């Protein structure tokens with residue numbers, strides 16, 4: 557069983573088992589007892605806050621479609637994942653768990669709700685605020701959810717992206 561610890565600036569809280577849906581993206585780090593270094597490195601490699609799998613899929617697709625984009629632009633509110641300056645479009649790739657999507661993957665863990673609920677609600681509130689700021693700056697904000705990406709074929713994703721950029 558994997559157990560998670562989440563770093564909150566200077567504090568580290570033990571938060572119990574981490575749901576499967578939380579593991580691909582993270583502001584959290586996961587520590588596990590009694591695992592081999594290989595297992596640990598396999599776990600850690602899945603937990604990067606940037607360059608997460610769904611984002612790479614979108615990036616590659618945009619690239620093959622010939623779109624020019626920039627990644628993780630710190631000068632913009634919330635450091636958006638992907639921006640297409642020519643189209644004035646920001647594409648937010650959001651993990652369902654971390655960003656509290658209303659879908660099966662976005663469900664709260666059964667344990668430690670007292671820890672997760674404020675944290676995830678905080679993420680959600682921040683998303684809304686950052687998107688609002690981006691719009692005020694003239695950006696069109698488009699969101700792609702992890703669960704959507706998993707369902708989509710490559711062709712569907714291309715047409716979805718084309719639609720987002722209009």
Ligand SMILES: [Zn+2]
Pocket residue numbers: 652657658659660661662701702703704
């Ligand atoms: Zn979802």
